[in-house]
Amino acid sequence: xxxxxxxxxxxxxxxxxxxxxxxxxxxxxxxxxxxxxxxxxxxxxxxxxxxxxxxxxxxxxxxxxxxxxxxxxxxxxxxxxxxxxxxxxxxxxxxxxxxxxxxxxxxxxxxxxxxxxxxxxxxxxxxxxxxxxxxxxxxxxxxxxxxxxxxxxxxxxxxxxxxxxxxxxxxxxxxxxxxxxxxxxxxxxxxxxxxxxxxxxxxxxxxxxxxxxxxxxxxxxxxxxxxxxxxxxxxxxxxxxxxxxxxxxxxxxxxxxxxxxxxxxxxxxxxxxxxxxxxxxxxxxxxxxxxxxxxxxxxxxxxxxxxxxxxxxxxxxxxxxxxxxxxxxxxxxxxxxxxxxxxxxxxxxxxxxxxxxxxxxxxxxxxxxxxxxxxxxxxxxxxxxxxxxxxxxxxxxxxxxxxxxxxxxx
Amino acid sequence: xxxxxxxxxxxxxxxxxxxxxxxxxxxxxxxxxxxxxxxxxxxxxxxxxxxxxxxxxxxxxxxxxxxxxxxxxxxxxxxxxxxxxxxxxxxxxxxxxxxxxxxxxxxxxxxxxxxxxxxxxxxxxxxxxxxxxxxxxxxxxxxxxxxxxxxxxxxxxxxxxxxxxxxxxxxxxxxxxxx
Numbered sequence: 001x002x003x004x005x006x007x008x009x010x011x012x013x014x015x016x017x018x019x020x021x022x023x024x025x026x027x028x029x030x031x032x033x034x035x036x037x038x039x040x041x042x043x044x045x046x047x048x049x050x051x052x053x054x055x056x057x058x059x060x061x062x063x064x065x066x067x068x069x070x071x072x073x074x075x076x077x078x079x080x081x082x083x084x085x086x087x088x089x090x091x092x093x094x095x096x097x098x099x100x101x102x103x104x105x106x107x108x109x110x111x112x113x114x115x116x117x118x119x120x121x122x123x124x125x126x127x128x129x130x131x132x133x134x135x136x137x138x139x140x141x142x143x144x145x146x147x148x149x150x151x152x153x154x155x156x157x158x159x160x161x162x163x164x165x166x167x168x169x170x171x172x173x174x175x176x177x178x179x180x181x182x183x184x185x186x187x188x189x190x191x192x193x194x195x196x197x198x199x200x201x202x203x204x205x206x207x208x209x210x211x212x213x214x215x216x217x218x219x220x221x222x223x224x225x226x227x228x229x230x231x232x233x234x235x236x237x238x239x240x241x242x243x244x245x246x247x248x249x250x251x252x253x254x255x256x257x258x259x260x261x262x263x264x265x266x267x268x269x270x271x272x273x274x275x276x277x278x279x280x281x282x283x284x285x286x287x288x289x290x291x292x293x294x295x296x297x298x299x300x301x302x303x304x305x306x307x308x309x310x311x312x313x314x315x316x317x318x319x320x321x322x323x324x325x326x327x328x329x330x331x332x333x334x335x336x337x338x339x340x341x342x343x344x345x346x347x348x349x350x351x352x353x354x355x356x357x358x359x360x361x362x363x364x365x366x367x368x369x370x371x372x373x374x375x376x377x378x379x380x381x382x383x384x385x386x387x388x389x390x391x392x393x394x395x396x397x398x399x400x401x402x403x404x405x406x407x408x409x410x
Numbered sequence: 411x412x413x414x415x416x417x418x419x420x421x422x423x424x425x426x427x428x429x430x431x432x433x434x435x436x437x438x439x440x441x442x443x444x445x446x447x448x449x450x451x452x453x454x455x456x457x458x459x460x461x462x463x464x465x466x467x468x469x470x471x472x473x474x475x476x477x478x479x480x481x482x483x484x485x486x487x488x489x490x491x492x493x494x495x496x497x498x499x500x501x502x503x504x505x506x507x508x509x510x511x512x513x514x515x516x517x518x519x520x521x522x523x524x525x526x527x528x529x530x531x532x533x534x535x536x537x538x539x540x541x542x543x544x545x546x547x548x549x550x551x552x553x554x555x556x557x558x559x560x561x562x563x564x565x566x567x568x569x570x571x572x573x574x575x576x577x578x579x580x581x582x583x584x585x586x587x588x589x
Contacts, residue, residue, distance in 0.1 A: 044535070045558035053569050053577070088442055088453075096446050215476035218532030229502070231478070236498070236507035243449040243505065289446070313440075314453065314496060314509060316480075325496060327483040338570075340483035342496075342536075347480070350532055 009033055015364065015397075026349070028356075028368075035360045040353045055339040060086055060306050061299060063336065064158050067326075070341060072153055073116070076109045077319035078326070078341065079158035084239060084315030085328040086160050090306055092295055098162035099241040100288040105148070105157055106240070106317070107277035107284075111182065112141045113320030114270040114277075117369075118193060121267065124365040125202045126402030130192055137185050144178040147171070160302060162294030172285060182278055189274075193267050194255075201408045203264040207355040207367035210261055217350040221322020222273065223371045225251050226266040228259035233318040245283050247276055263370040307334055319344055321371075345371070362404040365397060416500055417473065419452045419508060426456065429469060433462035436513075449505055457513040464524045466512065467495075471529060474499035477510075479526075482536045484544045486572040490515040491544050493523065518573075521546040543570045 015028040027046065031039035051070055055063045060082075067078040080102065087094065094102075119134035142152045149155040149165060157163050167175065193199055209219065214227035224231050230249040234242045250272045252258070252265035259265065296302045312329040322344030329338040348371045355367050417425065419439045427434050437456040443449065458466050470477050478501065483494040497510040516523055525548050527533050537548045538557035545568035559569070569577050 043557075045556065045560060048558045048560070050569065088440070099445060215478075216531050218479050218530065220478075220480075231501045233507075235504045236501040237451045237509065238449050238505055239444045241445045243445040243447045249502075312455075312494075314511065316509070323480065325480045327481075327494060327496065329485060338483065338485035340481065340494075342481035346535060347532060349535060 010038060013361070028352075028364075030356070030361075030364075032361065037356050037359050037361070037364075040356050042349055042352065044349065052339050052341055055336065055341075057335055059303060059334050060160060060336065061303060063339065064160070065156065067341070068154055068156065068158070071343065073113050074109070074319045074321070074324065074343065075154050076105050076157065077317050077324045078343075080106070081315040081317045081324045081326040082328065082339070082341075083158050083160045084317065085313045085326045086306065086315070086330070088313035088315065089311040089328060089330050090309045092161045094162055095292045095295055096241070096289050097166075097291040098293045098295075100284045101163045101167060101293060102240045103242060103245070104167065104281050104284050105155065105163070107280045108141060108145055108148070110277045110320045111274055112138055112145065114274045115141060115189075117270060117320075118189065118267070120369055121263075121366065122193075124369050124398070124401055125199070126405040127199075133192075134189065137182065137189065140178055140181050144175065147174060147178075159294050160306070161296050162292070164294070166293045167285075167288075175281075175285065179278055179281060182274075186271075186275055186278070190271060193271055198405060198409050199267075200264060202366060202405055203262065203267060203370075205260070205262050205264075206363055207263045207359060207370055208261050209351050209355050211259070213354045214261070214351060217354075218347050219322075219351045220347050221318070221320070221344050222266055222269045223322065223348050223351060225249065226259075226269045227261035228253065231323075233316050233323050237316065239317065241284065241287075244287060245280055247280060250276060263366055266370045306330065308332055312338075321345060322348060360404070361397075362400040365401045416506070419454050422454060422473065422508070422510070423456065425473070426458075426466065426469065430458065430462045430466060433459035433466075435459075451505065451507070451509075453509045453511065455511045455513070457515065460514055460516060460523060463512075463514050464526065464529075467526050467529055470497065470499070470510070477530070479530050479533050479536070482533070482540055484540050484546075484570065486544065486570060486576075487515075488518075488572070490517055491521050491546055492516070493540060493544075493546070516546060522549055524548070525550040525552070527552055542568070544568055545571060545575060 010031050010033045013030045013032055015030065027043045029041040030037050051066060055066055058066060063082055064079040067082045068075045070078045115134055115138040119131040122130035122134060145155065146152045148167065149157045157165055209227045211228045214224045214229050220231065228251055230251060232249055235249060250269050252268045254272065255268050309330045310332050315326045317324045324344060325342045327340040328336050331337040352368065352371065359367055423437050435457040440453040440455065441450050478498045480496040480498060483496065485492055493514045495512040499508050499510060501507045514523060523546060525537060527537065534553060535557055537551050538553065540546055541548055542556045542559045566575060567577055567580065568575050
């Protein structure tokens with residue numbers, strides 16, 4: 001506990017390891033002066049599962065399925081980044097059709113993730129009817145995922161050198177039907193999130209991350225783009241078929257003409273990206289050439305090739321929450337010598353500190369949620385005031401947030 | 411994001427070699443292609459001597475004011491522990507970004523490296539992670555405590571080591587682990 005915390009004017013509240021707005025357990029220790037946050041400390045690792053270590057004792061094909069289990073929401077980005085890294089080390093060429101199919105899966109995942117996040121954000125500030133409405137829309141995207149991959153969450157679509165399932169011409173109408181549904185509902189979502197007065201009151205000027213801080217702290221994904229940094233691996237260093245598709249960086253000034261780097265701006269970026277993803281999938285369906293979907297369909301042969309490979313490489317992808325990067329070192333053995341996974345949240349933890357400084361306790365849920373779309377069900381917060389420990393459970397913290405919204409509405 | 415003129419990958423390596431001379435080894439430029447337009451993108455790899463590493467990062471910051479440090483990877487090579495710093499520069503423009511991967515070899519007898527958090531504050535978590543996973547010492551790290559490994563994990567055991575300080579034996583004999 002820092003010296004500051006022991007003075008009479010400030011007190012500390014630890015939040016987490018199970019946090020109201022995060023699926024992954026993270027612990028915050030806030031130093032509070034009255035209602036204002038004056039210091040933040042973050043501690044991690046409450047759910048470290050040694051996946052990298054395990055991966056160094058599995059062959060590359062097994063690692064694909066292991067990587068899928070790193071995150072339930074980015075269950076496509078992780079194995080795919082690993083596959084990209086391995087393909088670059090081994091010099092495996094991916095068929096053109098597979099490149100387009102990979103884009104479709106990636107963008108579909110982005111839609112699911114961003115819409116899920118939008119629902120969580122609404123819930124955090126007390127709009128549960130909006131939560132249900134948004135998740136109803138997400139359900140359509142999940143149904144489409146199930147139609148294309150056979151699964152709703154753990155998709156098992158990735159293969160080194162391509163993908164495992166094709167989209168045949170008779171499947172296209174069903175895909176288009178879902179896309180039309182998403183497009184039709186997008187306008188409703190836009191109105192709720194961007195034009196609603198209460199939404200604006202709770203999110204504008206709240207949890208600000210300046211452009212300079214975003215760059216210094218190496219933030220990534222929508223978090224950094226909402227602060228005006230044009231950083232998107234899809235455009236910076238195009239992979240898959242992204243170089244053939246028409247799209248551009250999404251920063252909040254596209255819509256409002258200015259960048260504030262607040263929670264509202266992060267909502268703008270994510271919502272516009274949902275629309276962008278729908279358009280990208282449509283472009284892919286149009287432009288996809290005929291051809292094979294995987295370069296080497298025989299897995300034992302592929303494994304035998306990979307066993308002889310020596311070298312190191314990186315695979316980078318723009319996941320819904322930001323850049324995913326995998327480093328792989330192969331040394332001519334059955335298992336990778338080194339495998340390092342970097343998920344986007346890893347880099348978006350430090351930016352929380354400038355975002356939360358000066359905010360109120362009631363803003364913690366929405367600010368913390370604004371970088372990341374996950375949400376936990378059991379939460380507990382302890383308040384230490386004059387060395388007396390009292391606990392705030394998740395419901396109380398959520399109630400504080402809802403009450404603030406109500407106050408603003410009056 | 412860069413304000414000055416953008417250098418080509420060859421020029422970048424040359425600019426490093428002009429300053430650090432023999433401290434730069436094993437440099438290579440990898441070009442990969444993507445999509446049906448076969449757009450090329452470049453990954454630069456180089457190995458820098460530990461003594462020149464921090465100055466090399468400072469030099470990198472002249473090329474790009476805020477280089478993006480994605481993460482630091484690391485592995486145990488027996489005699490040495492190698493760290494790989496994954497930077498990206500020249501982002502914000504379509505297809506122009508370069509990935510710069512800098513490898514630093516640390517002898518196992520003295521696995522120490524200077525912190526770069528004073529230059530790039532975003533490096534904190536990944537430096538903490540390297541300390542606990544590989545048993546290296548980052549000199550001058552502002553927050554010298556464990557980030558991911560729990561506090562009750564045995565001291566002196568480093569999960570990514572491949573020698574006797576690695577967790578191999580512990581994992582096989584979990585029934586013997588007390589506490």
